[in-house]
Amino acid sequence: MSATDPVLLSDSKEIQERFSRMIRETLSAIFNSFSDDSAFSGIGPYELREKINALGFLPEQGKGFEKVLEETEKEILPHLLRTWSTKYMPHLHSPVLTETICSELIIACFNDSMDSWDQGPAATELEESMIHGLLALYGFPVDKGDGCITSGGSQSNISAIIAARDWYCARKFNWDVKMNGLPPEYTKLRIYTSEISHFSMDKASHILGMGYQAVRKIPVDSKCRIDVKAFARMLEDDVAAGLYPYCAVATFGTTDFGSIDDAVGMRELCDRYGMHLHADAAYGSGLIMSRQFRDRIKAISICDSITVDFHKMFLLPISCSAILVKDRELLKCFELHADYLNREEDEEDGYINLVGKSMQTTRRFDALKVFMAFQTRGVDGYGKIIDTAVGNAMYFYKRISEDP
Numbered sequence: 347m348s349a350t351d352p353v354l355l356s357d358s359k360e361i362q363e364r365f366s367r368m369i370r371e372t373l374s375a376i377f378n379s380f381s382d383d384s385a386f387s388g389i390g391p392y393e394l395r396e397k398i399n400a401l402g403f404l405p406e407q408g409k410g411f412e413k414v415l416e417e418t419e420k421e422i423l424p425h426l427l428r429t430w431s432t433k434y435m436p437h438l439h440s441p442v443l444t445e446t447i448c449s450e451l452i453i454a455c456f457n458d459s460m461d462s463w464d465q466g467p468a469a470t471e472l473e474e475s476m477i478h479g480l481l482a483l484y485g486f487p488v489d490k491g492d493g494c495i496t497s498g499g500s501q502s503n504i505s506a507i508i509a510a511r512d513w514y515c516a517r518k519f520n521w522d523v524k525m526n527g528l529p530p531e532y533t534k535l536r537i538y539t540s541e542i543s544h545f546s547m548d549k550a551s552h553i554l555g556m557g558y559q560a561v562r563k564i565p566v567d568s569k570c571r572i573d574v575k576a577f578a579r580m581l582e583d584d585v586a587a588g589l590y591p592y593c594a595v596a597t598f599g600t601t602d603f604g605s606i607d608d609a610v611g612m613r614e615l616c617d618r619y620g621m622h623l624h625a626d627a628a629y630g631s632g633l634i635m636s637r638q639f640r641d642r643i644k645a646i647s648i649c650d651s652i653t654v655d656f657h658k659m660f661l662l663p664i665s666c667s668a669i670l671v672k673d674r675e676l677l678k679c680f681e682l683h684a685d686y687l688n689r690e691e692d693e694e695d696g697y698i699n700l701v702g703k704s705m706q707t708t709r710r711f712d713a714l715k716v717f718m719a720f721q722t723r724g725v726d727g728y729g730k731i732i733d734t735a736v737g738n739a740m741y742f743y744k745r746i747s748e749d750p
Contacts, residue, residue, distance in 0.1 A: 355455060368411055369451075375419040379426075385434035387425045397421050438601065438629060438655075442663045449718040450663055453711045460495070460709040461701035463692070470698050473713035479720075480654065480670055483634055485647025492674035494704045495666065495712050499628030500546040502653035502669040505705055507537065507550040507593060509651065509676040510622035514592035517620070524679055528555055536584060538562045539595040540572045542602060544626060547595055562591075570603040572596070574611035581619055593622045598643050599630025604739075606630060609645035625649035628667065632659025635728035639736055651676065656716055659732060666712045677703040 355365060389397075401417060409417075428434060430441040458466030460473060473495055481491040496502045514535075515521040521529040535556055539547045541563040551560045562584070565576045581591055594616050596607040609625065616623040625646050631654040633643045646652060650673070656666040671677055681702040692699055701707055723731070 368415075371412070371415060375415060375423060378419065379423045379428075380430075382424075383428075383431050383433060385428050385431040389425050394425055397425075438658050439664055440658060440661050443661045443719050443723070445718050445722045446662050446715045449715045453714055456711070458711045460704075460711060460713075461707050462699045463697040466711060469711040469713070470700055472717055473700065473711075474698055476713045476716050476720075477668070477670070480668060484631075484652055484654075484670060486652070486670055486672050490674060491670065491672050492677055492703060493668055493670035494677070494700060495668050495709070495716075496704070497706070498657070498665045498667045499544070499626070499653050499655045500549065501705060502628070502655075502667045503544065503546045503595075503624070503626055504550040504553060505669045505677075505680075506622075506624045506651040506653065506671075507547070508554065508705075509671065509679050510593040510624065511535065511554060512679040513622060513676055514590075514620075518590065518592075531590060532556060533560075534589045536560055536562050536589050536591045537593045537595065538564055538577065538580070538591060538621075540564055540566055540597055540600065540607060542566055542570060542600050542605075543595060543597050544601055544628070547626075566605070570600060570605035572607040572612065574608050574615070577612065578615055581615060585619065591619050591621050593624060595624045595626050596645075596649060597629075598625055598627035598646060599633075601629065604629065606642055609648060613645075613648045622651070623649045625652045628653050628655035629658055631655065632728075632732055633736075635660075635725055636732045636736065637729050638733045656719075659735075660716075660719065660728070661731070662715045662719055666715050680704060 355361065398421070401421060429439065434441075456469075458469040460466055460469060463470045476495075477493045478488050480493065481488045496505065512523045515523050515529050519529045519531060523529070532555065537547060537551055537556075537560055539561060543563075548558050548561050551558060554560075562580060564580060565573045567573045577594075584591055594612055596609040596612050598606050598609075609623070613623055615621075627643065627646060630643055631646075631652070633639050634646075650671065652670040654668045654670065656662040656668070657664045660666075669677075683702075700709075720728075
């Protein structure tokens with residue numbers, strides 16, 4: 347296949363046959379790399395950098411698909427991380443379910459965008475359906491709640507922190523942040539989270555213009571959970587000092603320890619001080635599928651918003667996450683109208699334009715990955731996968747403890 351061959355998918359049988367051959371050749375290259383079960387080739391950064399740079403950036407004349415695939419198979423695939431290897435001890439991204447790889451192909455072939463209904467009719471309706479299902483799954487009211495698919499846990503967390511800030515400023519100071527910018531009191535706004543929580547909380551505070559100083563790190567107890575008594579003392583001292591606590595983050599599965607914060611104790615304090623409670627369940631949200639361990643996150647339903655990551659325990663390809671809110675008004679902070687995308691009249695005509703509740707405009711149809719995985723596996727299938735994974739982790743911990 348040369349660089350001048352037709353480049354766009356169409357109903358042409360010739361193009362479809364060529365594309366099918368490209369897919370077969372690509373799969374062959376991928377499967378050839380499976381002959382080595384190592385998690386990584388072991389190559390060093392300088393040698394790898396030299397190999398990659400030698401491939402070049404933008405040739406004057408294209409090489410054609412076969413040549414590019416040949417170079418990719420030889421110089422790149424051997425040095426990718428093999429998440430499927432039995433020798434791979436993952437960070438928090440996982441090997442992927444086979445059906446979701448097929449969904450990635452569908453997403454790429456159609457290339458629908460999730461900002462307006464006319465750019466992805468079925469895609470829009472399916473994402474809305476999946477969000478309604480997720481709300482019910484995590485104990486949020488479907489008639490009042492809302493959410494959207496995001497690029498990852500960091501974006502979901504940042505979205506929640508922004509929504510909580512705008513909600514608090516409107517309620518506490520009668521101040522519209524979207525229209526007027528930050529209120530005069532913004533330097534005194536505070537976010538509360540575990541000292542071992544994810545760094546995206548600090549990133550969110552920086553993006554919001556409050557800086558790292560606005561993030562209060564609560565000590566943890568012997569089980570690496572937020573010390574609720576220490577949290578209470580911190581709130582009392584901060585309010586006495588004239589600060590404004592507006593949001594707390596309960597982590598459902600910390601990055602380093604997998605610990606789950608006491609959301610019940612945190613909820614009581616948030617209600618007392620008029621705060622938003624966000625659940626960062628990027629790691630632990632998958633436990634909802636487990637019949638054996640789901641009770642460990644049952645308190646997630648008392649939070650005001652939830653981060654769910656599908657490219658972790660749900661075994662979906664990167665990237666795929668969601669932000670869920672108990673009150674759909676929270677996501678109005680992202681709502682803007684552009685006549686070419688989401689006319690205000692569209693809602694009256696029944697059209698849903700998802701751009702109004704996301705930080706992104708152009709966005710992939712990642713909800714299809716969730717749909718295909720959920721429909722393929724069901725609760726029972728997912729439950730068995732997750733119960734096995736947790737059981738293996740517990741066994742590993744036991745063996746290490748017995749023979750450190």
